[in-house]
Amino acid sequence: MTTTDRHPGPTAEARARFEEVWARPRGWRRALTSVQHKSVGTRYMVTAFVFFFVGGFQALLMRVQLAQPEQQVLSAQTYNELFTMHGTTMMFLFAVPFLEGLAAYLLPLVLGSRDMPFARYNTFNYWCYLLAGIILYSSFLVGMVPDAGWFAYVPLSGPEFADKAMDIWLFGLALAELAAIGAAIEMIVVVLAMRAPGMSLDRMPIFAWTMLCVAAMIILAFVPLLVGSLLLELDRNIGTAFFETDRGGDPLLWQHLFWIFGHPEVYVMFLPGAAIISQVIPVHSRHRLVGYPFVVAAVVVTAIMSLGLWVHHMYTTGLPPVTLSFFTAASMSISVASGVQVVAWLATLWSGRPRLTVPMLFSLGFLFTFVAGGITGVMVASAPFDAQVHDTYFVVAHFHYVLIGGMLFPVLAGLFHWWPKFTGRMPSARLGKVSFWLAFVGFHLTFFPMHLTGMWGMPRRVFTYDAGLGVGLLNFLSTIGAFVFAAGLVLTAVTLLGALRRGERSGPDPWRADTLEWATDSPPSASNFARIPVVSGRAPLWDRPPDDPELDRMAAVFDHAPQNVRATPFTTVLSARPDTAAVQAGPSIWPLPAAGGLALAAVGLLLENSWVVGASVLVIVAALVAWELQNERDLGAGEAKEPVGGEYPVEAPGPRSPGWWGATMAAVVLVVAVVTVAFSMLFLQVNAPVWPDGATLGTPWLSAGTGLALLVAITASWWGSRQGPLEHHATPVARTAHLAAVGTTAFAGTVALALTVAQWPAGGLDHTAHAYDSGVLMLVGTLALATVLGLGLTVSALVARLTHTRDVRPRIMLQNAAVLWTGVLVVWAVAWAASDLLPVAVL
Structure with missing residues (x-):
């Protein structure tokens, strides 16, 4: 690591405010809310x-x-x-x-x-x-x-x-x-x-x-x-x-x-x-x-x-x-x-x-x-x-x-x-x-x-x-x-x-080690690094400090800062150059009831009790809504709106934002899931002793309508993500555009969900009759789940638009929704291929 005297250090008051914002909850709240x-x-x-x-x-x-x-x-x-x-x-x-x-x-x-x-x-x-x-x-x-x-x-x-x-x-x-x-x-x-x-x-x-x-x-x-x-x-x-x-x-x-x-x-x-x-x-x-x-x-x-x-x-x-x-x-x-x-x-x-x-x-x-x-x-x-x-x-x-x-x-x-x-x-x-x-x-x-x-x-x-x-x-x-x-x-x-x-x-480094964890206190402070380290080699504690003015300036900007919100540098993928600041979440109780709702749903299914399952769904939805509202409140407070040090924005589009990465990873998981189902159907078709000749779902118009609705959702989200300034202020035109984009995306997603669900009864299949029918049920269910997740992220974009006066946050949320909707479209394409194309092609 490197230290420098080229920038004045933070005042004692600034240091105290920084430590307070990173402080862990005390007492019983730590076990339930610390994140x-x-x-x-x-x-x-x-x-x-x-x-x-x-x-x-x-x-x-x-x-x-x-x-x-x-x-x-x-x-x-x-x-x-x-x-x-x-x-x-x-x-x-x-x-x-x-x-x-x-x-x-x-x-x-x-x-x-x-x-x-x-x-x-x-x-x-x-x-x-x-x-x-x-x-x-x-x-x-x-x-x-x-x-x-x-x-x-x-x-x-x-x-x-x-x-x-x-x-x-x-x-x-x-x-x-x-x-x-x-x-x-x-x-x-x-x-x-x-x-x-x-x-x-x-x-x-x-x-x-x-x-x-x-x-x-x-x-x-x-x-x-x-x-x-x-x-x-x-x-x-x-x-x-x-x-x-x-x-x-x-x-x-x-x-x-x-x-x-x-x-x-x-x-x-x-x-x-x-x-x-x-x-x-x-x-x-x-x-x-x-x-x-x-x-x-x-x-x-x-x-x-x-x-x-x-x-x-x-x-x-x-x-x-x-x-x-x-x-x-x-x-x-x-x-x-x-x-x-x-x-x-x-x-x-x-x-x-x-x-x-x-x-x-x-x-x-x-x-x-x-x-x-x-x-x-x-x-x-x-x-x-x-x-x-x-x-x-x-x-x-x-x-x-x-x-x-x-x-x-x-x-x-x-x-x-x-x-x-x-x-x-x-x-x-x-x-x-x-x-x-x-x-x-x-x-x-x-x-x-x-x-x-x-x-x-x-x-x-x-x-x-x-x-x-x-x-x-x-x-x-x-x-x-x-x-x-x-x-x-x-x-x-x-x-x-x-x-x-x-x-x-032990002291901070009893082994005289070479990696960054040994540069912190033992045990580490709540913030890990009050001053962000910079690196010049593979063994930062054994190497000479880097001589890089840009990195040195970044270290000074993040020295016990910011002081009203938790944030850490977000860097480029290849070279790890300073790019933006990622706002870090504070303590919250809502992850616990969200996970508890899933466990309650499992209990309800084990007991075969529809009331318990229904209650679990309400718990999950309520916890997720409260979770999202807390996220938006945190991002709308104090320095969360302003670039750190005036040069590292806390909200930026594309790979410069943690949300973009989260939406991309969610899309990847959905695609892997539907490909797994498609692989299973192909394996059964090739190896099963009995398979219906030329079996297809037989709902081409519903399938095509689903794909078209998903394209509309993607287009509307992408269009909305490009409306308004990236700076921290708002324009009435952008607000109207964002609401229109959210409404169009939500409507298109709802139509896609309805058409997806309608494919099952329209196809006249019986999931107990044959493995092909069972596989189609899984494909339809996977696509429906992916669509629900897309609608959920679209609702989050609406919450962001209604919560914030500035335009940048809803822009980013709409872009994240567009990324996830793109993954949903890939899920639709794989599902269509597995239900209608492969059964005819593999004969």
Whole structure:
């Protein structure tokens, strides 16, 4: 960073006003209304670790059952329930949420920003995640625990074999996935547009690069799982036929949708773990990361390739040999990218002066464990070998070596590394080292013998086994190792929590690190950076301060400023030059009832109570309206109207505005969802034993009218977004134009919605008759949902016009609406192609 005396510093009064505007709520209000990224990130991480220890306890119970052959400590039913909830907890309630919480806490700090771009939305995502966990674990209270496995393969999870417990699982999963997708949107925007001035893309920390790639993977992979969950719920409760062979469905479709999510999720967990190692090893080796460009390339390549490897998990489902050969080659090739990162870490260790701190020990433990897991990964990537071990404990061993080695050990390294930053205190090095050795030895004692039990024939997903297999001793060793591993993790928690009171004061930078988070106080102040840092290299704290008058002027403008509104610089994507100022949201209660309304809707659907569902809709709508009104009030107050320092506007059109990014990301999510539905229909058409010849929706005029209405909505919104000045004043002509644009857009959107809904009865289809009809129902529903979202953003533009006297805010909101309506038009085009074009073309 740089400091300068060329500009006078802020007065004491200005500093006090600045700190007050960023101050966190006090007392009970902090828990319910705080939206600051450190508060939200801390909640994510604490909640995730609570679920982690719950899931770990379930694993210990299963290990006790498997310690000896033919034991009856647990019944088969109880074992299935624990097995399902253990996997669900670790995959959906711990791993991804914890990493998203770590990103929510750290990304603004490592990027030199004051907060996440949509702070209230960030809080909403957390509440959705917490309520998802509560819904899932409420299954124990009502005696309906999911038991179909954390992968929920059809038909075992379908209406014929699974009871209401499966609906609890699906609704909980849906809320958790909504939270993950929302967090991904936050990460993309903060990395691309809210970096410290001077932090061009080639200067970003590896952690930021990785979370950008991970966020893109979440949107492209988690949306298909959300769609798949909805398809399964519809099959279970309204009689659609997506997974029923007799009516044109295919159970294999669920596996495709699940593993389109599931295999990228492995890298969603591994890549952030690897990024933590890329941050920890250079600091504790006192050497810059060797091969930075190659590591960035490896992360990007891994993210891209991971999206095309899902069949890696489906080798034994009877797919054609050519398909298996392709995915075998791809699965083996991705290991090269991981190898590049391993070589870079080893080269950094070799070139530096490593210190055997606790974070370094966990990093070395990760290297050893992950490389071992990678070797077995190459083995199971081979289709012939995988066919022999696919349903054995060999895969369980590989799975845990990759995930615990690739995610948990790095997380523990990161916790010890950043704990001084989080809390301002140093954890005990002695206890930390003991906890590492317990965890490391216990892990390998637990999972290494499973390679042998698998090779010797022990199947996975069984609650007991025959003594004749000869694997009793190995299973006993695994059970002992599980308790040693658990002891190490408990000691880790005790060490970290004990440091909160008794730890030595750390100071801002106890490790003498290189990235921006260590330039702040420990723990960081509410604003992170009273004076925005500027960057001249990849290691800002190790590099010389930049000599750039423009950046220097920006730093002075944002020095303890502005003082009446929360704001942080919004920078250009490639070079991170100062562009505009992004207004940051303050405390709010409304994200909680909005998320609570979604949970209430899930409860109403589970109870099959239309009154509860109706009440939930009212709660959601009321919370969203209040949320939007608060947003507009905040933007209409004080300095929110004026450019910061007279030169950085707080409201600007296009990519210079956070709202534009939000609308663009929402459009992308909608398009990914409808493409997933279209893929599902195409898969069924190609593979289903029965499919109607030349099936089409048969409503060409309604479809064409819908598309035309959407074009009108787009045109009206774009026209309105260009009326009036961008300066902070108003003209009567622009006000009239904006109201006309909003009215025209709302009318066109309403017509599009009505025509969309009318297509279903006009088509004369029956969603229970055939998978084609079921697919059309999903397409129509997706288009209707997208249209409702477009209308919602149009109403927000109307609120902005009625709330503000100036013209710039409604202009921006209309432009955002136009972006989203463009996405809705793409949804319409894909839906039309899937319902009318592909059924005729693919014959």
